[in-house]
Amino acid sequence: MSGTGLEKAPPDAADEPGGVRPPLGRRVLVWAPLGLAVGGGLGFWAMLRGMRDGSYDPRGVPSALVGKPAPALALPAVPGLAVPGFGPEALAAGGPVLLNFWASWCVPCVVEHPQLVALQRRGVRLLGVNYKDKPADAARFLAQHGNPFAGMVADTDGRAGIEYGLYGVPETYLLDGRGTVRWRWAGPLMPDTLSAELEPLLRRYA
Amino acid sequence: MIPELGHFALALALALSLVQAVLPLWGAQRGDARLMAAGPGLAAGVLLSVGSAFGALLWAFAENDTTVSNVVQNSHSAKPMLYKLAGAWGNHEGSMVLWVLILALCGAAVAGFGRGLPGALRARVLAVLGMIGAGFLAFILVTSNPFNRVWPPAVDGQGLNPVLQDPGLAFHPPLLYLGYVGTAVTFAFAIAALIEGRVDAAWGRWVRPWALASWSFLTLGIALGSWWAYYELGWGGYWFWDPVENASLLPWLAGCALLHSAIVVEKREALKTWSVLLAILAFSMSLLGTFLVRSGVLNSVHAFANDPERGVFILALLGLTVGGAFVLFAWRAPSLSPTGLFAPISREGALVLNNLLLCTIAAVVLAGTLYPMFADLMLKAKISVGPPFYQATVFPLALPLILAMAAGPLMAWKRARPWPVLQRLWWAGLVALGAIVTVWLVRGEPILPALGFGAAAWLIVGALTDVSERIALFSRPRAALARARGLPRSAWGGAVSHAGFGITLLGMAGMGLASERLAAVRPGESVSLGGYEWKLEGVRDVVGPNWAGRRATVTVTHNGAPVTVLEPEKRNFPLARQSTTEAAIHTTVASDLYAVMGDEENGTATLRLHYNPLAPWIWLGGAIMALGGGLSLSDRRARVGAPSRRAAAGAKA
Numbered sequence: 140m141s142g143t144g145l146e147k148a149p150p151d152a153a154d155e156p157g158g159v160r161p162p163l164g165r166r167v168l169v170w171a172p173l174g175l176a177v178g179g180g181l182g183f184w185a186m187l188r189g190m191r192d193g194s195y196d197p198r199g200v201p202s203a204l205v206g207k208p209a210p211a212l213a214l215p216a217v218p219g220l221a222v223p224g225f226g227p228e229a230l231a232a233g234g235p236v237l238l239n240f241w242a243s244w245c246v247p248c249v250v251e252h253p254q255l256v257a258l259q260r261r262g263v264r265l266l267g268v269n270y271k272d273k274p275a276d277a278a279r280f281l282a283q284h285g286n287p288f289a290g291m292v293a294d295t296d297g298r299a300g301i302e303y304g305l306y307g308v309p310e311t312y313l314l315d316g317r318g319t320v321r322w323r324w325a326g327p328l329m330p331d332t333l334s335a336e337l338e339p340l341l342r343r344y345a
Numbered sequence: 346m347i348p349e350l351g352h353f354a355l356a357l358a359l360a361l362s363l364v365q366a367v368l369p370l371w372g373a374q375r376g377d378a379r380l381m382a383a384g385p386g387l388a389a390g391v392l393l394s395v396g397s398a399f400g401a402l403l404w405a406f407a408e409n410d411t412t413v414s415n416v417v418q419n420s421h422s423a424k425p426m427l428y429k430l431a432g433a434w435g436n437h438e439g440s441m442v443l444w445v446l447i448l449a450l451c452g453a454a455v456a457g458f459g460r461g462l463p464g465a466l467r468a469r470v471l472a473v474l475g476m477i478g479a480g481f482l483a484f485i486l487v488t489s490n491p492f493n494r495v496w497p498p499a500v501d502g503q504g505l506n507p508v509l510q511d512p513g514l515a516f517h518p519p520l521l522y523l524g525y526v527g528t529a530v531t532f533a534f535a536i537a538a539l540i541e542g543r544v545d546a547a548w549g550r551w552v553r554p555w556a557l558a559s560w561s562f563l564t565l566g567i568a569l570g571s572w573w574a575y576y577e578l579g580w581g582g583y584w585f586w587d588p589v590e591n592a593s594l595l596p597w598l599a600g601c602a603l604l605h606s607a608i609v610v611e612k613r614e615a616l617k618t619w620s621v622l623l624a625i626l627a628f629s630m631s632l633l634g635t636f637l638v639r640s641g642v643l644n645s646v647h648a649f650a651n652d653p654e655r656g657v658f659i660l661a662l663l664g665l666t667v668g669g670a671f672v673l674f675a676w677r678a679p680s681l682s683p684t685g686l687f688a689p690i691s692r693e694g695a696l697v698l699n700n701l702l703l704c705t706i707a708a709v710v711l712a713g714t715l716y717p718m719f720a721d722l723m724l725k726a727k728i729s730v731g732p733p734f735y736q737a738t739v740f741p742l743a744l745p746l747i748l749a750m751a752a753g754p755l756m757a758w759k760r761a762r763p764w765p766v767l768q769r770l771w772w773a774g775l776v777a778l779g780a781i782v783t784v785w786l787v788r789g790e791p792i793l794p795a796l797g798f799g800a801a802a803w804l805i806v807g808a809l810t811d812v813s814e815r816i817a818l819f820s821r822p823r824a825a826l827a828r829a830r831g832l833p834r835s836a837w838g839g840a841v842s843h844a845g846f847g848i849t850l851l852g853m854a855g856m857g858l859a860s861e862r863l864a865a866v867r868p869g870e871s872v873s874l875g876g877y878e879w880k881l882e883g884v885r886d887v888v889g890p891n892w893a894g895r896r897a898t899v900t901v902t903h904n905g906a907p908v909t910v911l912e913p914e915k916r917n918f919p920l921a922r923q924s925t926t927e928a929a930i931h932t933t934v935a936s937d938l939y940a941v942m943g944d945e946e947n948g949t950a951t952l953r954l955h956y957n958p959l960a961p962w963i964w965l966g967g968a969i970m971a972l973g974g975g976l977s978l979s980d981r982r983a984r985v986g987a988p989s990r991r992a993a994a995g996a997k998a
Contacts, residue, residue, distance in 0.1 A: 173671035
């Protein structure tokens, strides 16, 4: 069979095992696949790390604010509400803070509310921005559904919403202890969002 | 109880795989026949335990056992039984178990059918398969246990992604996995050859059936997936250059190159180092696809629920497997005996050209797939690489590949003369040119579909020429039938596969001439497209087992004569809070009439209508390509197996 082919091999068959070493180019070339693989692997590893700290997000359009200081909020408290207002310094209070934009007229906010209450019970600090709302309606909403917020300000004309690049209500921002935005969620926080996305982040920035 | 047994079976399989990874390899290094003989028994044990685990998972889905978290998340009691069972592998955890089950099947097949293999080679192949199996079983047990319990049990499951409730998709993953895992076997052969430091004709002959089988299954899997996307997603296209689609195309391209270069190894003892590298690359591409889909580093409709922890684990597996293989390659490949020179105009020369072009296409697709991710990582730029890039890069590379595809099989080994080959392709060239000119005259711009028709004609007539030459159909027609029977199945397989690719090209070229129209119509109004009149008769409510929806009735007529009634639907799955579009398709030999139902507003319904000439031929061609692979697999040479190495060694001495 063709097993005999080796005998008829051309003169450069000298570089058989035990013979002359293969040419340098060939010896270098065989390492090329490894080099490419290592380069690719390091890149993938950086992506996975970036996914954890939020700097690499393959999904959707990321908020321009992630990784930047949260815009200062100098807004008045909601008149007639039992919840106190808060100043710009409350956004960098040394621990993670969830900043939640909501309104009593927003139906998804009702869907989201039980998750906020559950978060507050577990000791997460929640600050609310009552967006384009009437104080009386906001008070009635919180009286009916419970109040998870430690502080609340009123964004009556929607200026803060513009500064934050609000997509709609509800929308939630996670700020770390130094007031840097780490995560943004547009839409209601649902139980699976909490477990899949928010909780690992809360643990990291705790 | 049964889920715990399944969990235990997985752990048992891990233990057995670890032993399988060590004992036979050690035996092969020390020349200890008893240790090497442990391989087949261990492979059978792994198959048995992984099979039991998969059975337990199927049981949990069939019984809708809501104490199993995987069932709760992916199933529902109202689902038809087929989709309950398909749900077992329609999610990340279950699909990994299926993956490992197929790997175990391949290991057992190497153990069972590989009796003709030299003991040491078989032992090393089984050991490498054991390592891969152990890695993936550890991955399942550590990060993705499908048997996790929930307490208290859920009332019912949360339903499966409704897009995935489809017979096409029930069989798409198993076929693809058969293909992916097949590349693991050729990989194991490559590693074993590197450890042994020997690649010879016999090695080529053993690797080729595995490369062929894996390539055929990948072809079927990709075709089925593309068909599913065509009729279920309702976008009217068949290939979107989505990163996950590309991830399945890459091992296909590498495997296609491998099964051609293995012919050269077998016939001419050349391209050895290259074939080993291709076998490693094909499996690396399969693993890369697994990583991309399951780690969440890319965003795609196909991506599984992602988790960076899993990503890290798969990346580590990928690094160990691919990195280890490349280190071994760099260390050992220079010592593989070099090969004889050969003339550029010869069968092997054509096969080298095929390899170069296939690998260049693979490199381009890989670059296009990874570039947006790396651009995002390093340049912080969101870029998407879409069809225009691939059309501009892949088509110019595919053209010489197609030209060589028809000519290669007609060339002689060692040294061919170009002129007689071209003479025999005279008819193919004429038909191809005729097709290009005709289509171009009839349809005008763009030129690409016309070229596609030409390329398809060239391949199909070229394959016919190849077969008719071999059976001497025209020179001695009386003996042709007898010669056709005597022609090796591998020759038939090659011609059938090449013609199948031509048929796929025909379909793609036809789709290049497709037309579509978006129209908002009231009941009773009609729209014309592709020479047909499409009239909306009405829209009504429909209710299915786990969905509710709206169904439009569209009657299609051609010059007043009724053609068909299309009933596209929009389905709403309340459990999954998701809706799907069910495209209505009327298939004829010449075209698909395709209707999708959109939103309704104030009594008008939005309809998206497509006229897709020759569309069904795309998938028909895929099936024919796989059939060719199967024909080639059934060749006597593959069944009888390779000549024993002892004989070859004796001849050498």
